[in-house]
Amino acid sequence: SAVISQKPSRDICQRGTSLTIQCQVDSQVTMMFWYRQQPGQSLTLIATANQGSEATYESGFVIDKFPISRPNLTFSTLTVSNMSPEDSSIYLCSVATGVGTQYFGPGTRLLVL
Amino acid sequence: GQQLNQSPQSMFIQEGEDVSMNCTSSSIFNTWLWYKQEPGEGPVLLIALYKAGELTSNGRLTAQFGITRKDSFLNISASIPSDVGIYFCAGQNAGKSTFGDGTTLTVKP
Numbered sequence: 001s002a003v004i005s006q007k008p009s010r011d012i013c014q015r016g017t018s019l020t021i022q023c024q025v026d027s028q029v030t031m032m033f034w035y036r037q038q039p040g041q042s043l044t045l046i047a048t049a050n051q052g053s054e055a056t057y058e059s060g061f062v063i064d065k066f067p068i069s070r071p072n073l074t075f076s077t078l079t080v081s082n083m084s085p086e087d088s089s090i091y092l093c094s095v096a097t098g099v100g101t102q103y104f105g106p107g108t109r110l111l112v113l
Numbered sequence: 114g115q116q117l118n119q120s121p122q123s124m125f126i127q128e129g130e131d132v133s134m135n136c137t138s139s140s141i142f143n144t145w146l147w148y149k150q151e152p153g154e155g156p157v158l159l160i161a162l163y164k165a166g167e168l169t170s171n172g173r174l175t176a177q178f179g180i181t182r183k184d185s186f187l188n189i190s191a192s193i194p195s196d197v198g199i200y201f202c203a204g205q206n207a208g209k210s211t212f213g214d215g216t217t218l219t220v221k222p
Binding site for chain 1: 143148157161162203208212215
């Protein structure tokens with residue numbers, strides 16, 4: 001398994017500002033992902049964070065709104081840019097450590113006023 | 114895109130009862146995963162299934178990978194209050210997972 005930590009665990013932000021969420025894994029992993037989970041909803045994949053290259057975004061998510069960095073095999077950041085109340089959600093970092101195994105961090109709870 | 118139908122949406126059961134939930138899809142998946150999420154936490158992996166027809170247990174939890182590769186079920190036997198939470202299924206292909214909408218389980222002592 002993998003132990004994943006995220007910072008911050010929660011934040012309250014003003015609209016128009018940006019927030020960067022950090023994800024740290026206790027071991028090197030090939031694949032890292034960022035998900036969004038809106039209140040009472042399922043998990044939606046935002047993007048796959050690729051080490052050394054640009055992230056791969058899912059339909060409906062763009063780099064200008066959700067820039068992602070992945071400088072090495074244990075760390076990634078997700079920025080939520082120019083926030084609006086619709087961005088209020090839980091943002092989850094996830095990693096894949098082998099075939100079919102996928103683990104999640106504790107999440108970052110974001111409220112945009 | 115690929116979509117999963119997870120049912121039931123919610124369950125209210127008495128402690129000690131058995132629970133069954135399932136996921137179906139119109140698409141084939143190579144891996145099925147089952148997660149539990151408690152309030153304020155991220156999803157925790159319960160069981161991973163890698164082969165059609167596979168039946169795997171984890172304590173009181175048992176999950177099966179459907180032979181058509183388009184469905185999976187999760188059973189919880191002799192439920193206890195700490196089983197409360199939201200259970201998600203996920204179908205995975207090429208490392209990318211698609212999640213069901215979750216089954217919210219409430220266990221009455």
